[in-house]
Amino acid sequence: MLNTKHLTQYHTRSGWNALLPPRAPRDQKPANTRFASIVIGAGYTGLAAARRTAELESAKEVLVLNASEIGEGPSGRNSGFASIFPSKPTANEYGSADDDAIRKVRISMAGQEWLRLLIREHNIDCDWDEESLRINAAATPEGAVAAGDWLQSLRRWGFNCRVLNDEERVAQLGTDYYSTAFDVRPRALVQPAALIRGLAGSLPANVTLLERTLVTRVEGNGPFKVHSTKGSFTADRLFIANNGQARDLGILPDRTVTILTYAALTPRLDVDELTKLGAAPIWGMTPINSMGMTMRKLKDRFLVRSMSSYGRETDPKTVREELTRLYRNRYPRMSSHEFEYVWGGAMAFSGNGGFYFGEARPGIFGAVGCNATGVVKGTIHGKLLAELACGSQSELLTDRLRQTGPNWLPPEPFRGIGAMSRIAWLRHKAGREY
Ligand SMILES: Cc1cc2nc3c(=O)[nH]c(=O)nc-3n(C[C@H](O)[C@H](O)[C@H](O)COP(=O)(O)OP(=O)(O)OC[C@H]3O[C@@H](n4cnc5c(N)ncnc54)[C@H](O)[C@@H]3O)c2cc1C
Missing domain, CATH: 3.30.9.10 (D-Amino Acid Oxidase, subunit A, domain 2)
Structure with missing residues (x-):
């Protein structure tokens, strides 16, 4: 099994984040340990899921737990292309590969538009450039x-x-x-660490963000007990937004590398x-x-x-x-x-370019595997995931549910051997x- 901690603490800082002024991480454990929803991971996906859930359920509290500091996770380490290209369009029972591509572009365009709006509304200084x-x-x-x-x-x-x-x-x-x-x-191009800092800094008041907090275990069938390096928290609903590391928590163990x-x-x-x-x-x-x-x-x-x-x-x-x-x-x-x-x-x-999106188990919602295009796709998938969890309906959500998910991958050591051989080839x- 991969070591989650290893992949949330990198050898060196993100260059983008290092260019920004120092920022004090929010790492004080809150007094409250009971929440309506807990989001694991504060990248683009997790912050979007938290923001949208808090908007739709404004009387309820959301907790976001993130292993790294904001700006030091992959959301602050990428190249800053807010790309809306569709990944691996695939024909399925809902239409041709072109139909799939067009649906994917429509979803990503909504993500780009939402980011543009948030940047404007909250004056996020992140060199957004179209x-x-x-x-x-x-x-x-x-x-x-x-x-x-x-x-x-x-x-x-x-x-x-x-x-x-x-x-x-x-x-x-x-x-x-x-x-x-x-x-x-x-x-659109962006300074990614400035963007993720700005998104974290403008969350609704009913969202608590706790950084430098690694989730180590999830227990129960609802309410869920979430164990972390800063203690345990309980919630009725979980959002899994820690991307490839979701499988270290036993969730979607066989879908991503x-x-x-x-x-x-x-x-x-x-x-x-x-x-x-x-x-x-x-x-x-x-x-x-x-x-x-x-x-x-x-x-x-x-x-x-x-x-x-x-x-x-x-x-x-x-x-x-x-x-x-x-x-x-x-x-x-x-x-x-x-x-x-x-x-x-x-x-x-x-393995097939599919991105997991949906209710992995009753009460546990996940958006995992957006490959190298998570700035926009993570954002819009986090938003749509919150809408799915809160029972909202929209054409975009219907479109999203029509995409082919990730296929099954064999366990280690075959998975690793396959991935490394493919990279070398x-x-x-x-x-x-x-
Ligand atoms: C060098 C590089 C260049 C890239 N270039 C681009 C690009 O130009 N455009 C683009 O769109 N994408 C790019 N990407 C990919 C992009 O960064 C990801 O798709 C995106 O960050 C995914 O967002 P996310 O929120 O789903 O996950 P992440 O950004 O990975 O966020 C997950 C968060 O979960 C936290 N976490 C993990 N495990 C736990 C745990 N157990 N408990 C608590 N927290 C946990 C992590 O610390 C992390 O902050 C690039 C990536 C890299 C590394």
């Missing part, structure tokens, strides 16, 4: 074919895509490493250095190949994200060396600085895309 270039790129002939297919699909699903010609691609990205690139709308990925930020760069990173002042790029490198040019720094490991964090020295190598492959002229921050974070993946196949 204007800067949001590029998809490929570096090999096979990648170019995949990019062409992806572009056609995105257009069918209602996205507005613009192909960059050779000159523009090299000028905007500041590198000739890539052979194909296109820009997509709608899009935990994959870590890694990011790095340069120090503040001067204008000359920034100019070498492309003409556009700010841009974000995700690779067509899932093993490729995500990159963001920020107003004064550069971010890269790449590498994967199964269930265990790779040591920071190895990560730094590998990310530096991949960065310099793309930008040979950027050799005057080391990365200032290097970090990793955990994500939950399923995909990396080998990626070639220059990696």
Whole structure:
């Protein structure tokens, strides 16, 4: 079994969170130990579930328990693409793969809209940006074919895509490493640690947030007793929003694998250095190949994200060396600085791209496994999960319930062997895309 504690305490701080002013975590145990609902996990999913439950049941109290400090969990460690691309559209009894994709995009767009609204309503200062270039790129002939297919699909699903010609691609990205690139709308980029801090700081008054509190065990069939490193709490309803670590609590043990990925930020760069990173002042790029490198040019720094490991964090020295190598492959002229921050974070993946959503057991609701796209998807799934639990109905919820869930995965050691072999194979196949 994986060690949950290990995956909630990382080797290094999130670079995004380190850029923000110090913040005092809310880690004092509340006097009250009885709540209507308890949410386990305060990432995008958990905070959205808590906020929406508190809105719908304004006379009842909600407790959120989070192992890490806000900003230091994966929700503050990601690359900040508030992406609404559908993951693995699948034909099922409700329609074709395109129908599924369109439903998924509609759900994610509602998530993006809700985030936009919350940011505005609560003045969350998180560099939310829907204007800067949001590029998809490929570096090999096979990648170019995949990019062409992806572009056609995105257009069918209602996205507005613009192909960059050779000159523009090299000028905007500041590198000739890539052979194909296109820009997509709608899009949004964000400073993820600032966003999650802002969401945590603007919860309704009937939500209590308790950070640095690891849930170790859940007992009972309702009311539920939740044991944690800060004592025990009781609630009639539980929300499981601790992503891949849900299975360490015995919930959904056979649906997800935990994959870590890694990011790095340069120090503040001067204008000359920034100019070498492309003409556009700010841009974000995700690779067509899932093993490729995500990159963001920020107003004064550069971010890269790449590498994967199964269930265990790779040591920071190895990560730094590998990310530096991949960065310099793309930008040979950027050799005057080391990365200032290097970090990793955990994500939950399923075998078939499905994302668990629903009532796992009577009274226990879960939204788990939103892969590498949890900024928006975690947010909207947390919101819809609260609506499901509170008995609200909507077209979006109906759409969500029409998605195929994650398939069964074999137990360890087969699960780990399968995941590690797949990572090694995909990396080998990626070639220059990696
Ligand atoms: C380097 C990196 C780059 C990424 N880039 C992007 C991106 O650009 N766009 C995007 O949309 N997504 C990206 N992701 C994925 C994204 O971060 C996740 O999908 C998202 O954080 C999932 O949100 P969540 O709320 O479901 O879970 P999490 O953010 O993982 O939150 C779960 C919380 O539960 C807590 N927890 C775990 N176990 C327990 C327990 N037993 N008791 C109490 N608390 C517990 C954890 O401390 C954590 O705070 C990236 C991830 C990484 C690591």
